[in-house]
Amino acid sequence: MISVKKVDNKPLNLLERIYLYEIARGLSVTMRHFFKNLFNPAGMPTVQYPEQTIPLAGNARFRTRHRLKIRADGSPKCVACFMCQTACPAYCIKIEAAEYPSNNVEKYPAVFNIDLSRCVMCGMCVEACPEDAIAMDTAEIPGGAAARAELMMTRETLLRNLPGEKPTLGASNRLANEYLGGKE
Amino acid sequence: MPVFFEANKDMLIFTGAAAVKILVFLNAIMGFTALLTLAERKVSALIQDRIGPNRASVFGLTLNGLFHPVADGIKMVFKEDFTPGRAEKLLFTLAPFFALVPVLALFALIPFGDYIMISGYRLDLQIADLPLGLFFVLALSGLAIYGVFLGGWASKNNFALLGAMRGAAQMVSYEVVLGLTLVGLMMIYGSAGLQDMVRAQGKLLFGFIPAWGVVCQPFAFILFLTAAIAENKRTPFDLVEGESEIIGYFMEYSSMRFAAFMFAEFLEIILVSMLAATLFFGGWQVPYLHETGFIFPGGALLPVNHYLVAALQTGAFAAKTVAFSWFLLVVRWTLPRFRFDQMMGLCWKTLLPLALLNILMTGAVMLALGKI
Numbered sequence: 444m445i446s447v448k449k450v451d452n453k454p455l456n457l458l459e460r461i462y463l464y465e466i467a468r469g470l471s472v473t474m475r476h477f478f479k480n481l482f483n484p485a486g487m488p489t490v491q492y493p494e495q496t497i498p499l500a501g502n503a504r505f506r507t508r509h510r511l512k513i514r515a516d517g518s519p520k521c522v523a524c525f526m527c528q529t530a531c532p533a534y535c536i537k538i539e540a541a542e543y544p545s546n547n548v549e550k551y552p553a554v555f556n557i558d559l560s561r562c563v564m565c566g567m568c569v570e571a572c573p574e575d576a577i578a579m580d581t582a583e584i585p586g587g588a589a590a591r592a593e594l595m596m597t598r599e600t601l602l603r604n605l606p607g608e609k610p611t612l613g614a615s616n617r618l619a620n621e622y623l624g625g626k627e
Numbered sequence: 628m629p630v631f632f633e634a635n636k637d638m639l640i641f642t643g644a645a646a647v648k649i650l651v652f653l654n655a656i657m658g659f660t661a662l663l664t665l666a667e668r669k670v671s672a673l674i675q676d677r678i679g680p681n682r683a684s685v686f687g688l689t690l691n692g693l694f695h696p697v698a699d700g701i702k703m704v705f706k707e708d709f710t711p712g713r714a715e716k717l718l719f720t721l722a723p724f725f726a727l728v729p730v731l732a733l734f735a736l737i738p739f740g741d742y743i744m745i746s747g748y749r750l751d752l753q754i755a756d757l758p759l760g761l762f763f764v765l766a767l768s769g770l771a772i773y774g775v776f777l778g779g780w781a782s783k784n785n786f787a788l789l790g791a792m793r794g795a796a797q798m799v800s801y802e803v804v805l806g807l808t809l810v811g812l813m814m815i816y817g818s819a820g821l822q823d824m825v826r827a828q829g830k831l832l833f834g835f836i837p838a839w840g841v842v843c844q845p846f847a848f849i850l851f852l853t854a855a856i857a858e859n860k861r862t863p864f865d866l867v868e869g870e871s872e873i874i875g876y877f878m879e880y881s882s883m884r885f886a887a888f889m890f891a892e893f894l895e896i897i898l899v900s901m902l903a904a905t906l907f908f909g910g911w912q913v914p915y916l917h918e919t920g921f922i923f924p925g926g927a928l929l930p931v932n933h934y935l936v937a938a939l940q941t942g943a944f945a946a947k948t949v950a951f952s953w954f955l956l957v958v959r960w961t962l963p964r965f966r967f968d969q970m971m972g973l974c975w976k977t978l979l980p981l982a983l984l985n986i987l988m989t990g991a992v993m994l995a996l997g998k999i
Contacts, residue, residue, distance in 0.1 A: 463849070466962065473674045473961040480673040489678045 493587030506566045506579040509557055511601040515610040518543075519602055520576035523550040527568035527577055535561035536568060555601060559585040559594040580605065640748060648754050649735075656734055660893045661696035663952060667893075668695070670956040700886070708882040711782055718781035723880070723887035726774025729767040730894045736760045737901045738822040740911045740941040741918070744933060752911070752941065753822050761819040764902065765806050768858060771891075772798045775860075775867065775876050778888065782879035791876040793967060794860060794867035800974040801857040801864075807982035808850040811989040812906055815843050815998075825910030829917070835924040837914045840907035846985050848907045850978055855899040857974070860892065861955065863962040864970055900951030901944075908947050911940035 458464050480487055490497055499505070512520040523540035541553035562585070568577050581603075588594050604610055632639065665680070669692065672679030683694040710719055740752030757763050772795055779791020813819050816827040830838040841848045857864035868875035877888040904910060915921050916939060920930035931939070965973065 466958075469961045470957060473957055476676060477670065477673045477957065480676060484678065487676050487678060491678075 492584075496584075499582050499584075506564050506569075508559070508581045508583040508585045509562075509568070509577055509579050509596065509601060510581050510603050510605075511552075511555060511598070512576050512578060512608075513602055513604050513610055515612050519551055519555075519598070520574055520611060521552050521555065521572075522574055522576070523552040523555075524573060526571040526573060530567040530571035532565060532567060533561045533563045535559070535563075552598060555598040557596045557601065559596060560591055644748075644750055645754065648750075648752070652734065652739060652754060653731070656894070656897060659897060659948075659952075660890060661700070663893050663896060663956075664699065664889075665692060665696050666953070667956055667959075668692075670953070671960045674957070674960045703883055703886040706882040708884065709879075711784065711879050713783045714879065715781040715783070718777050719879075720884075722774055722778035722781055723884045723891075724774075725777055726771065726891040727887050727894070729770040729774070730891050730898055733764055733767050733898055734894075734901075736764060736821055737898075737905060738825050738910055739944050740937055741826075743937045751822070752937070756820060756822050759819045760821040761809055761813060761824075764821075765802065765809075768805070769798075769802055771895075772802075774888070774891065778880065779876035782876075784879050787876050787878045790867050790869070790878070793869075794876055797860070797864065797867060797970065797974075798858060800971060801854045801978075804850065804854040804974060804978045804982050805858055807979070807986065808847045808854060809906065810982075810986050811844050811847045812840055814986070814989050814993060821905055821910075825905055825912060828909040829912050831915075831924070837909060837912065839909040839912070844907070844985070844989070846981070846988075848903075850982050850985065851907065852903060853978060854974075855903065856955065856958065857970070859895045859899050859955075861896070862959040863965050865959075865964060866967050866970060869964065896952055896955050897948065900948045900955065903951050904944060904947035908951075910947075911944040913939055913943045916940070 499507070514520055523538055525538055525540075528536040528538050535558040537554065537556040537558075538552050539554035540550040542550055564579070566579055569579055585594065669679040679692060680695045681689055681692040683689065683692065683698040685694055710716060735754040736757060738751075738753035738756070742752060743750045775794040775798065776791045779787040779789075779794070782788075812824065816824045818824055818827065824840075828837065828839050832838045832842060836842055860867045877885055880888060915923050916931070916936065918933075918936065920928065920936070922928055
């Protein structure tokens with residue numbers, strides 16, 4: 444059964460049917476905006492991004508530029524498991540794994556590139572990470588670059604802890620910690 | 628050789644003066660058109676509480692987006708000039724010219740000033756003063772339909788053809804109204820030459836109101852403006868393009884051919900503005916300014932230099948043109964589009980009878996005042 448919504452439109456009165464008065468009313472609205480913005484351009488809500496930014500209201504509710512967390516000893520928390528690269532729907536993550544000379548439990552990312560010009564900011568990489576090593580909480584909104592190369596993030600630009608963040612001590616993996624502890 | 632120059636002196640001076648007038652006037656219009664493409668974007672931005680284009684820079688200088696027309700032009704030149712495989716090559720190539728040439732030709736009739744005396748030679752500030760200028764305007768604007776229809780027809784695209792058919796129907800219909808609204812003006816000014824009509828608007832009604840067309844024929848002005856916007860294919864009559872539905876007759880055009888259509892459209896804005904200023908707002912007339920200076924209603928005199936008078940008059944014409952162009956832009960960004968049946972109904976059922984009524988009323992008033 445198709446339901447038809449009956450719209451009870453008010454019939455136009457004579458003034459509205461002549462239309463000229465209504466045009467004048469419409470023009471008064473647009474001209475008011477025009478002249479207001481012409482003489483007071485600063486009153487417009489536009490933010491001239493990227494030269495100008497406004498502080499974001501807390502970072503819990505949105506995903507911003509990625510970062511890789513760092514452990515207390517300076518090594519990346521990432522173990523190069525390729526989960527984020529696999530989960531990424533935009534294929535913008537490129538990882539090359541390498542091994543620590545003294546640690547045959549964990550790998551580390553020798554190369555960790557995120558191509559922000561392809562990234563769709565979906566947060567799948569954060570969801571997929573088993574080590575909680577990648578996060579999107581820098582409160583920096585990527586974009587507004589003049590060259591594509593500026594949007595290519597490497598391991599060096601990604602690795603950072605937030606100010607005041609307490610770095611993890613060892614590996615987050617229990618087995619790895621036991622193994623490493625046993626070696627000492 | 629000197630004999631030849633001596634024998635054909637008048638002819639040569641006339642040709643040279645015409646060439647200079649064409650060069651100056653056409654370049655001014657071309658520059659204004661380029662600025663109008665920017666103005667369209669800026670005006671729409673300001674109406675919608677945005678800033679608009681402001682990023683094109685030359686050596687880091689943006690001047691609030693003044694270089695965007697240049698950037699657009701360069702971009703258009705370097706885009707791929709594509710012709711659809713099944714298009715009629717010849718007509719497809721000709722259509723942009725058909726769109727552009729009638730509009731450009733029409734500017735020859737616009738009087739942009741009275742005259743200047745240069746060392747005893749009288750230089751009329753109008754490129755071609757045809758005695759039946761108004762009919763020529765209507766004839767050439769009828770020719771502009773070919774550009775629209777050939778563009779849609781030759782590209783062999785159903786949507787382009789749909790746009791072109793809408794365009795042809797719309798322009799033919801509103802052509803009728805446009806012609807009839809101007810009959811009243813011809814009746815009261817007793818001439819169809821645009822310069823004569825402007826001169827006639829220099830008189831005063833009751834000794835203090837300038838006898839501009841909008842004062843004598845306010846009704847015709849509204850009809851003319853409506854028909855002219857429709858003829859110009861701009862919102863609220865932009866069903867030819869209908870950006871959100873059928874994209875329009877030039878949808879298969881790219882690169883500078885598309886730019887030619889776009890340019891023709893912006894030229895038409897200027898043309899409509901100039902025609903509205905010429906026919907209804909006194910053209911180059913400045914209220915109370917005569918050949919020798921200001922003569923105010925009270926009888927006060929203020930003599931003004933001849934060249935200053937010419938400059939004031941040309942400036943007044945430019946100011947009126949700019950004001951009307953701005954008004955057309957604001958109208959475009961204010962009103963929603965008509966449905967096609969509403970638009971044709973408005974033309975044939977409302978505007979046409981009103982235009983005829985206007986002629987009748989004008990005739991009746993003239994008869995009552997004993998002007999016939």
